[in-house]
Amino acid sequence: MTDILYFDNAATTAMSKQALETYVSVATNYMGNPSALHKEGLKAKALLQEKRESIAQHLGVQASTLTFTSGATEANALVLNNLIWAPQSGHAVLSNIEHPSMKEHARILRQLGWSLTFLNAPHGFVNLEDVQAALTEKTRFVGCMLVNNVVGSIQNVGTLVSLVREYQKKSNRKIHFHTDAVQALGKIPFSLTELGVDSASFSAHKFKGPQGVGLLYNIDPALQPLSRGGNQENGMRPGTENLAGIAAMGTALDEAFAHLEENSQRVEKINHFLRSELSFLPILSPSEHASPYILTISVKPLPSEVFTRMLYDRGFCVSSGSACSNNAKQKGESVLTSMLVRSDEAKSSVRLSFGYDTTFAEAESLASTIKTLYRELT
Incomplete structure (x- = not known):
């Protein structure tokens, strides 16, 4: 067929044709490792920073808040693994319509003594009252996707974050709010700063970029890397960056925002x-x-x-x-x-x-x- x-x-x-052309061009013409100090390495590093700043501009955030990953699954894991490694167990709240990369990691928390609250989403939407009722003095994490990948419902994440922040003031304990925004980027308008989330995950292949490339936005200074090694991505994601994939993601995002x-x-x-x-x-x-x-x-x-x-x-x-x-x-x-x-x-x-x-x-x-x-x- x-x-x-x-x-x-x-x-x-x-x-997209343009993203593919960018991928091939960078893979062909940028042979250096962005961490190397010779001319080819500095050339690659400059392109990496250029793409980081371009993507950050589309998202309306500082370039330093972005970490390139292999996709949203890794970005989600990076955030949730910080709870797994936490010195003390706590309480986490997630919508019951999250991506498996969120829910499966959360279930590991339960094995480590964390208490979990999974909230249903009647007709596709999490109730504010249910979130408020779920918060406790032990709550350390709230996760709610921005656009659901099964039915497309757009959650009122900004209001949910405001609710959590009000509770946070009363409890005087930090609550990390994460949103999986994979189905939103390049498709619906939104502002990460207006949403007020601590972190968000994205995948390039959802907006005509390459597979195997993604992004984590994070403003929580307490967040630690998944693994150790080199100091790539400000130490948040050790390993040589996929420069061709990142550049192609940037091109795809340029196209998506232009149209x-x-x-x-x-x-x-x-x-x-x-x-x-x-x-x-x-x-x-x-x-x-x-x-x-x-x-x-x-x-x-x-x-x-x-x-x-x-x-x-x-x-x-x-x-x-x-x-x-x-x-x-x-x-x-x-x-x-x-x-x-x-x-x-x-x-x-x-x-x-x-x-x-x-x-x-x-x-x-x-x-x-x-x-x-x-x-x-x-």
């Missing part, structure tokens, strides 16, 4: 069109306060894996869950259950996710195929 229409952009995106509003408006039209065309099916993504790039539906009573496979046979790539784990379908169902979605609808969920290159004609073809296939099978 040669002509595949791709609707799984929340899982990964194809690297942010234009892309958003076009994708919103696609999202609204599919909501209308597929209104005979349960729509699991919120209609408001949600990213236009993700639309999750239910094809009940059909199993989601059967429907997605048959769509692929007809030339469409969609997802039956988050693609970040081997048991992605079960993870997706768990997230939906935490949103109080009915079990039968969760088991038949199909995620359609759009990219900068998705066209209206492709959406029309997808809608027509889903309608035809669903009626053939039910």
